[in-house]
Amino acid sequence: MDPLKLLSRSTRLRAGRQHAQHTTPSSGDRAQPKLFPPVEDTPKISKKRKRGENMPPFSDDQPGCLDFFGVAVKSNTRPAVESKQDAVQDREEGGPEPEKSRAPSSAPVLPATTDEEARAVLKQHKLKVTLLNPTSSQTKQRRKGGSGRSGKMERPALHPHPLMSFKDTRGRFGISSRLAANLNEQGYSVPTEVQMGALPILLDASEQYLGHDIPLSAETDRRSSPNLLTVAPTGSGKTLAFMIPLLHRVQSRRHRDQHPTRTVCAIVLAPTKELVGQITNEGRKVTKGTGVSVTQLRKGMRLRPTRLSESKAKDTSSPNPTGGEPTVVKADVLICTPGLLHSMLNDEHNPAQDALADVRDLVLDEADVLLDPLFREQTLGVWHRIVSPRLSVSLWSATMGSNIEELAISTIKDWREKLSMQNRETVPEAPFVRLVVGLKDSAVLNVEHKLIYAATEQGKLMGLRQLLHPASTPQGAGASLLPPFLIFTQTIERAVALHSELLYDIPAEAGGIGRIAVLHADLSDTARDSVMTRFRKGEIWVLITTDLLSRGIDFRGINGVVNYDIPTSSAAYVHRVGRTGRAGRGGGVAVTLYSKDDIPYLKHVANVVAMAQKQEGSSNKDAGLQQWLLDALPKLSKQEKHTLKKRGIESRKSRGKDTNPRAARGARISSKAGFVRQAENNHRGAVLGSQRRAQAEALSDAGDDTEFAGFD
Numbered sequence: 001m002d003p004l005k006l007l008s009r010s011t012r013l014r015a016g017r018q019h020a021q022h023t024t025p026s027s028g029d030r031a032q033p034k035l036f037p038p039v040e041d042t043p044k045i046s047k048k049r050k051r052g053e054n055m056p057p058f059s060d061d062q063p064g065c066l067d068f069f070g071v072a073v074k075s076n077t078r079p080a081v082e083s084k085q086d087a088v089q090d091r092e093e094g095g096p097e098p099e100k101s102r103a104p105s106s107a108p109v110l111p112a113t114t115d116e117e118a119r120a121v122l123k124q125h126k127l128k129v130t131l132l133n134p135t136s137s138q139t140k141q142r143r144k145g146g147s148g149r150s151g152k153m154e155r156p157a158l159h160p161h162p163l164m165s166f167k168d169t170r171g172r173f174g175i176s177s178r179l180a181a182n183l184n185e186q187g188y189s190v191p192t193e194v195q196m197g198a199l200p201i202l203l204d205a206s207e208q209y210l211g212h213d214i215p216l217s218a219e220t221d222r223r224s225s226p227n228l229l230t231v232a233p234t235g236s237g238k239t240l241a242f243m244i245p246l247l248h249r250v251q252s253r254r255h256r257d258q259h260p261t262r263t264v265c266a267i268v269l270a271p272t273k274e275l276v277g278q279i280t281n282e283g284r285k286v287t288k289g290t291g292v293s294v295t296q297l298r299k300g301m302r303l304r305p306t307r308l309s310e311s312k313a314k315d316t317s318s319p320n321p322t323g324g325e326p327t328v329v330k331a332d333v334l335i336c337t338p339g340l341l342h343s344m345l346n347d348e349h350n351p352a353q354d355a356l357a358d359v360r361d362l363v364l365d366e367a368d369v370l371l372d373p374l375f376r377e378q379t380l381g382v383w384h385r386i387v388s389p390r391l392s393v394s395l396w397s398a399t400m401g402s403n404i405e406e407l408a409i410s411t412i413k414d415w416r417e418k419l420s421m422q423n424r425e426t427v428p429e430a431p432f433v434r435l436v437v438g439l440k441d442s443a444v445l446n447v448e449h450k451l452i453y454a455a456t457e458q459g460k461l462m463g464l465r466q467l468l469h470p471a472s473t474p475q476g477a478g479a480s481l482l483p484p485f486l487i488f489t490q491t492i493e494r495a496v497a498l499h500s501e502l503l504y505d506i507p508a509e510a511g512g513i514g515r516i517a518v519l520h521a522d523l524s525d526t527a528r529d530s531v532m533t534r535f536r537k538g539e540i541w542v543l544i545t546t547d548l549l550s551r552g553i554d555f556r557g558i559n560g561v562v563n564y565d566i567p568t569s570s571a572a573y574v575h576r577v578g579r580t581g582r583a584g585r586g587g588g589v590a591v592t593l594y595s596k597d598d599i600p601y602l603k604h605v606a607n608v609v610a611m612a613q614k615q616e617g618s619s620n621k622d623a624g625l626q627q628w629l630l631d632a633l634p635k636l637s638k639q640e641k642h643t644l645k646k647r648g649i650e651s652r653k654s655r656g657k658d659t660n661p662r663a664a665r666g667a668r669i670s671s672k673a674g675f676v677r678q679a680e681n682n683h684r685g686a687v688l689g690s691q692r693r694a695q696a697e698a699l700s701d702a703g704d705d706t707e708f709a710g711f712d
C-alpha cells in the first residue's frame with residue numbers, strides 16, 4: 001500500500017485500528033487524539049485527587065474511560081437518571097423504540113459524577129465554560145463581591161459534566177442506536193477535549209449543567225438548546241462536536257413530526273467550497289442509515305419551499321443558470337458557503353423565499369472568518385432569514401477575537417428583538433455559553449515550529465529547494481521535510497509562479513511533475529476537486545496553495561506546512577500550521593521562510609511560535625525562539641495590523657508592477673538571472689512577431705472577401 005495514501009479523510013476507519021497503518025512522522029502513534037496530558041502525568045491534579053474522596057483514577061488508555069466513574073455509578077442517583085432519559089428518548093423519537101434498537105441492558109449508563117469530579121476533569125483537560133448572557137442581578141453581585149476589579153464584568157463559570165466515552169451518548173443523551181453505531185464504525189470511541197465539553201452542553205439543554213451553578217432568569221428558556229461559542233485548537237475534532245448534536249436533533253424532530261417532505265432543518269456555513277465538501281462528507285459518514293439527509297448546496301440547485309408556499313412555487317420556478325432543470329434540494333441538513341445561500345435567498349425569481357422556515361440549528365464553522373467584514377453581510381443575511389424562535393446558533397473556530405464574541409452577542413440580541421416584533425410576542429432568550437479549550441488563539445502544541453531567515457526572494461526559493469531535497473543539504477544544516485506537505489503563498493499569482501518554478505524539481509523516477517500541484521480560487525470547481533482528491537489519495541506530494549486551504553481542511557498524515565510567504569495575521573499562522581499535527585498526531589513541522597522585507601511584519605508570527613514553545617516547555621533552549629529576536633522585532637500599530645491583514649505585504653502583490661516595477665521585480669519568484677530572463681523574453685517576442693507577420697500575409701492573400709475582424 002502506498003504509505004502516502006494517508007491523507008484521505010474518507011478512508012474508512014475501523015474501531016481500534018485507525019492509526020495502525022500510519023508510518024509517516026505526523027501520523028504519530030497516539031492511541032487517542034487528546035491534546036492535553038492524561039491525569040497520571042499531571043502532578044497537580046493527582047495531588048488534588050488524593051484529597052478528593054470519590055475520585056477514581058482516570059486513564060486515557062482505558063477505551064472509552066467507562067470505569068472512570070465506577071464508584072459513583074453504584075450510587076442511587078443512577079436509576080432515576082436512566083428512567084428519565086428513557087422517557088425523554090421515547091418522547092423525542094415519537095414513542096417507545098422497538099426492542100432491537102434499544103440500548104442493551106449492559107449498555108453504558110450515565111456516569112453519576114459529582115460536581116466536584118466534573119470540575120476536576122474540566123480543569124485537567126483545560127476546558128473552560130462560561131455563561132455569556134447572565135442575568136443582570138448575577139452580574140451585579142459579581143461586580144460587587146467578585147475579583148475586586150471594579151467595572152469589569154465577570155461572567156459566571158459553568159461546570160457541565162464532561163462526556164468520557166462515545167458509548168455514553170446513547171444512555172446519557174438518547175442518541176439513536178444507528179448514529180451511535182456509525183460513530184463506533186468510524187473508529188470514534190474516546191471523545192477529544194472539545195467533544196467532551198461541547199456534547200453535554202449541546203445535547204443536554206436542561207438542568208444537567210446549568211442548574212448546578214446558575215439559576216437562569218425567568219425569561220431564559222431552559223428548553224431551548226443553548227447558543228454556543230467554541231474556541232478549540234486546530235484538528236481537535238470540532239466538526240464531530242457540532243455534527244452529532246445537530247444530527248441527533250434533526251433525527252428526533254423527523255421521528256416526532258412524521259412529516260414526509262424534507263425541508264431544511266439545519267444549516268452549516270463554512271467559508272470555502274473545499275471545507276463545505278469535507279463537512280458534507282463527514283456528515284454523511286455518521287448519518288448512514290439514519291434517514292437524515294446531508295446535502296452540499298451547489299450552484300444550479302433550487303431550495304425547496306416549505307409546505308405553505310409549495311403549491312405557489314410550482315408555477316414560478318426559476319431556470320437553472322447552468323441549463324436544464326434545477327435540482328431541488330431535498331435536505332435535512334444543508335451545508336454551504338454563506339455567499340451562495342445568501343444569493344439564492346435573495347434571488348427575486350426564487351420561489352422558496354421561506355425555505356428556511358423550519359431551520360432550528362445554525363452552525364458557523366470558522367466563525368471568525370464568517371463574521372469578518374469579507375463574509376459578514378452574507379452570513380448575517382442568512383442568519384436574519386431564519387425565523388424559528390427556537391433557533392440554536394453555534395460558532396466554532398480555533399481563533400476568536402473579542403470583537404467576534406461581542407458581534408455574536410449583539411447579533412443574537414438583534415435577531416431576537418426583530419423576531420419578537422414580527423411575531424408580536426417575546427422570543428425566549430436561550431443561554432449563550434462559551435467553551436474554550438486550552439489557551440485561546442494559540443498554535444497546536446505537537447508541531448515543531450521553525451523560522452528560517454532567507455534574506456531575499458531568491459534565498460526563499462533556495463531554502464524551499466533545500467526542504468524539497470534534504471539529501472543535498474549537509475546534515476543539520478537546515479530543516480528538512482518529508483512529503484506530503486503544503487506550501488502557502490500570499491497571492492494566486494505567486495502560487496502559480498512558484499508552481500511553475502518547482503514543476504521539474506521532483507525527479508521523473510519519483511513521479512515527476514504529477515507529484516506537485518497548485519490549488520487556488522481561480523481554478524474551476526472540477527479542477528479544484530480533482531487536486532483535492534489526488535492530494536488526499538497521496539498522488540500529489542507537494543501542494544502549493546493560498547489561504548484558501550488554510551482553514552478547516554483535514555488531510556490526515558500531512559507532515560509539514562511551509563509558509564513561503566509569511567501569514568498576514570497571527571490567526572492566519574495558527575490555522576495554516578494547524579493543517580499538520582491533527583488529532584493529536586506528533587511529528588508535524590511548520591517552516592516559515594522570511595526575507596528582510598518581512599521583518600517589519602514578523603512579530604505576530606514570532607509571538608505565536610514563542611507562546612507554543614513556552615506552553616510545550618521546550619527543554620532545548622537553543623531550539624526555541626530567542627528572546628532577543630522577539631524583543632528586536634518591531635511592533636505593528638493597530639492600523640498597520642489591520643492593513644496587513646486586509647492587503648498583505650504590498651510588494652508581493654502583482655499590482656505592484658504598475659506602480660512600483662522595481663519592487664515587483666524584487667518580489668518575483670524565479671531562480672533565473674536577469675540576463676537569462678531577458679534573452680527568453682527577446683526570443684518569445686521574436687516568435688510572436690513572426691506569427692503576426694504570417695497572419696497578416698495570409699489575410700492580404702485572401703483578398704476583399706475577408707470580413708473585418710477587428711484591430712489586431
Ligand SMILES: Nc1ncnc2c1ncn2[C@@H]1O[C@H](COP(=O)(O)OP(=O)(O)OP(=O)(O)O)[C@@H](O)[C@H]1O
Nearest residue numbers: 190191192234235236237238239240398552554583
Ligand atoms: N474522537 C475522535 N477520535 C479520533 N479521531 C477524531 C475524533 N474526533 C475527530 N477526530 C479526527 O480528528 C481530525 C480533525 O478533526 P476536525 O477536522 O473536526 O478538526 P477541527 O477541530 O475542525 O480542525 P480545524 O480547526 O482545523 O477546522 C479528523 O481527521 C477527525 O476524523
